Amino acid sequence: MNLKQLSLLLISLIFSWSQSQNNDLVSTISEFNQAVLNAKPGTTITLANGVWKDAELVFEGIGTKDNPITLTVEKKGKVTLEGASNLQMAGDFLIVEGLVFKNGYTPTNAVISFRKSREEMANNSRLTECVIDNYNNPERQVQDYWITIYGKNNRIDHNHISGKKNLGVTMIVGLDTRGSIENNHKIDHNYFGPRPTFGNNGGETLRIGTSHNALENSNTLVASNYFDRCNGEHEIISNKSCQNTFKHNTFFECTGTLTMRHGNETLVDGNVFIGNGKPSTGGVRVINETQTVINNYHIGLTGYRFRGAFVMMNGVPNSPPNRYVPVIDSKVNHNTFINCDHILFGAGSDAERSQAPKTSEFSKNIIYNEHKKDIITVYDDISGITFKDNILGRNSETSIKEGFINADIKLVKNEQGFLIPTSNEIKTKVTISPNIATKENTGTTWYSKKDNNVALNSGKILKVKAGINTLFEIVNTSKAGDIIELEAGGNYLLTKAVQINHPLTFKSSGQEKATIMFERMMAFEIQNGGSLSLENITFDGEKSPDYAGNSVISTSKNSMLENYKLFIDNCTFQNMVVNHSFDVLRASKGTFADTISIQNSTFKNITGNIAALDKETDDIGAYNVEYLIMKNNIITDLQGAALRLYRGGKDESTFGPFLEMDHNVFDNVGHGAKNKYDVAISLYGVQVNDIENNIFNDSKALHMHLVVGEPIVNILNNNFYNTDAIEVTGDEKYTVKNSWNLNPKFKDGTFQLSDASELKGKATDGSDLGIIRKK
Numbered sequence: 001m002n003l004k005q006l007s008l009l010l011i012s013l014i015f016s017w018s019q020s021q022n023n024d025l026v027s028t029i030s031e032f033n034q035a036v037l038n039a040k041p042g043t044t045i046t047l048a049n050g051v052w053k054d055a056e057l058v059f060e061g062i063g064t065k066d067n068p069i070t071l072t073v074e075k076k077g078k079v080t081l082e083g084a085s086n087l088q089m090a091g092d093f094l095i096v097e098g099l100v101f102k103n104g105y106t107p108t109n110a111v112i113s114f115r116k117s118r119e120e121m122a123n124n125s126r127l128t129e130c131v132i133d134n135y136n137n138p139e140r141q142v143q144d145y146w147i148t149i150y151g152k153n154n155r156i157d158h159n160h161i162s163g164k165k166n167l168g169v170t171m172i173v174g175l176d177t178r179g180s181i182e183n184n185h186k187i188d189h190n191y192f193g194p195r196p197t198f199g200n201n202g203g204e205t206l207r208i209g210t211s212h213n214a215l216e217n218s219n220t221l222v223a224s225n226y227f228d229r230c231n232g233e234h235e236i237i238s239n240k241s242c243q244n245t246f247k248h249n250t251f252f253e254c255t256g257t258l259t260m261r262h263g264n265e266t267l268v269d270g271n272v273f274i275g276n277g278k279p280s281t282g283g284v285r286v287i288n289e290t291q292t293v294i295n296n297y298h299i300g301l302t303g304y305r306f307r308g309a310f311v312m313m314n315g316v317p318n319s320p321p322n323r324y325v326p327v328i329d330s331k332v333n334h335n336t337f338i339n340c341d342h343i344l345f346g347a348g349s350d351a352e353r354s355q356a357p358k359t360s361e362f363s364k365n366i367i368y369n370e371h372k373k374d375i376i377t378v379y380d381d382i383s384g385i386t387f388k389d390n391i392l393g394r395n396s397e398t399s400i401k402e403g404f405i406n407a408d409i410k411l412v413k414n415e416q417g418f419l420i421p422t423s424n425e426i427k428t429k430v431t432i433s434p435n436i437a438t439k440e441n442t443g444t445t446w447y448s449k450k451d452n453n454v455a456l457n458s459g460k461i462l463k464v465k466a467g468i469n470t471l472f473e474i475v476n477t478s479k480a481g482d483i484i485e486l487e488a489g490g491n492y493l494l495t496k497a498v499q500i501n502h503p504l505t506f507k508s509s510g511q512e513k514a515t516i517m518f519e520r521m522m523a524f525e526i527q528n529g530g531s532l533s534l535e536n537i538t539f540d541g542e543k544s545p546d547y548a549g550n551s552v553i554s555t556s557k558n559s560m561l562e563n564y565k566l567f568i569d570n571c572t573f574q575n576m577v578v579n580h581s582f583d584v585l586r587a588s589k590g591t592f593a594d595t596i597s598i599q600n601s602t603f604k605n606i607t608g609n610i611a612a613l614d615k616e617t618d619d620i621g622a623y624n625v626e627y628l629i630m631k632n633n634i635i636t637d638l639q640g641a642a643l644r645l646y647r648g649g650k651d652e653s654t655f656g657p658f659l660e661m662d663h664n665v666f667d668n669v670g671h672g673a674k675n676k677y678d679v680a681i682s683l684y685g686v687q688v689n690d691i692e693n694n695i696f697n698d699s700k701a702l703h704m705h706l707v708v709g710e711p712i713v714n715i716l717n718n719n720f721y722n723t724d725a726i727e728v729t730g731d732e733k734y735t736v737k738n739s740w741n742l743n744p745k746f747k748d749g750t751f752q753l754s755d756a757s758e759l760k761g762k763a764t765d766g767s768d769l770g771i772i773r774k775k
Contacts, residue, residue: 156186241262
């Protein structure tokens, strides 16, 4: 070995020794703190495998570009931070990788924060391959954030962020100090996993800035991220600052939009929005000045109003930054819309938002729809928008006079699997960037993106014998998705309330209904994580106590993070008569149902309400259920209301509840002395009201109060015989068609129409009013 080779070997050995001296494996918080205190440029601090419980980590130091200070883990996936854990970063050139937060929640306002204090922030730093999974405060309305980004020149990439369920934005870029403005952050290749509908404001997945710094430049790049069913509210992304770029992101079945809520000079370029026909899925919403929306691809989006495939809003004249700045000098070019339902101009037009868009352009866009002729809705003056060189499918049309031509368009699947419109009239081929986000190229490679949710009716069939508390006992041995099969005609008595903490189905084994009676204040209590399906069962209140607050089904009195589902089909509820109100379903404050479906069932001789969903009375836009379906039911001798549903306040960040009430009979409903509202049905602030083909007989009124959000009201083909008139307050815009006051002439002993009834064939679907079949 010559002298030169020996020198190189010595240098290599010295470097390796030096590196080993800067690699600290730590097993306790005190060891971690000491390692941070001693850290120098090039130091790597490694958390030992295992569970780090209640670990509040402060990672600070001054690295360099070539020799950053790194916080990592012994083996990715083998280190978890649980309980009351979090991470704060402060300093320069820091790298954090491989952390997993689960089974707990942050004790502060953030799980991971790029600052220790307002004065001590992280700059030139990176957060990569970290996981935050269902790390939620158990109190639904307690606000926290998962990642808060401050400082300058930070990168947040390849992280797995999924399951935010309590109040608060999943990820924010903060601009509340001078050291965080014009930050040049890069947020890329992250997997944002499912976020369920929150039913209130404060459910965004990403927010950049706030209304207080709407006119500050952020210069944040959001690129190649995958947003998977992020449904918290209708702003998936809320842009609230200037000069940000959103590029090559994929939005998969997200019920909302990328919203330019505040701030100017935003670029939205080359993103993909995939709706797959799911309700309320949307694209881009434009507000403010000098916005650019180009080269985006939209397919199968069904959302309307603020959740349209594309929405250009009206603004407030001379608006302050925190309201609705009018759209000015904005361009929407070279975008593609395939089988989307709604493109809207001048959306939100009202007495306040009275200024239409101006000096803006909508050009060279392709709009193809196989099912709808005209998907463009104009709410106000569009003379300030230049329309040119837009291409429609051959069978499409629009009321806009200029700027659109029809063409023969064919859809051809490209190598990425996207349907691409082709035509002789399309001069520039539609392409999807190779940099577009996918599930495979985002997040980590070592943490699963599979859903852990178990569906109703997906498990084993568990047969249960009739008897006392046999239902209670079998539930304790059941697993998520199981089907509990009751003996046909069997009698079941509960002396203990059954707690439903995972999805379960109860059904009778044959055509003859099993009967459930109960001696507690409730039969079933849906707990956090529970969902319930009831099929072909009779619930009898004969043995129930005479207490105030009785119910057949209730939700937990504690806040529930998990949204639940409730399905009732072909059931009978009877003899629920006490001196106090006895409800069938009672929902508590802080609980939220994705769907409540009540169909083909009979309710008779009940002193309370069928569904009491009116506990969110803070008037902040919160409510208890997103979709409520009541169809083909008989409700008779009900002293309370068939439905009490409440959404108060003027917040426009949520679009529910959605109500479908179809083909029911309401007979002698609402006359009880303890009926809180003295009505048969009480709807307050419900956003979509489809009330069709029902018979109201000898009942109190249907009362509806309409609030902000352009509620949709369709009261079609209903009969009100010997029933109080409909009462509507608030916004008086609603549709009532074909309301009759005819004696229904039911068949003896039934609520089916006799041949002599004038209501036969009068339903919107051509069938009879009221019930359409009897099981």
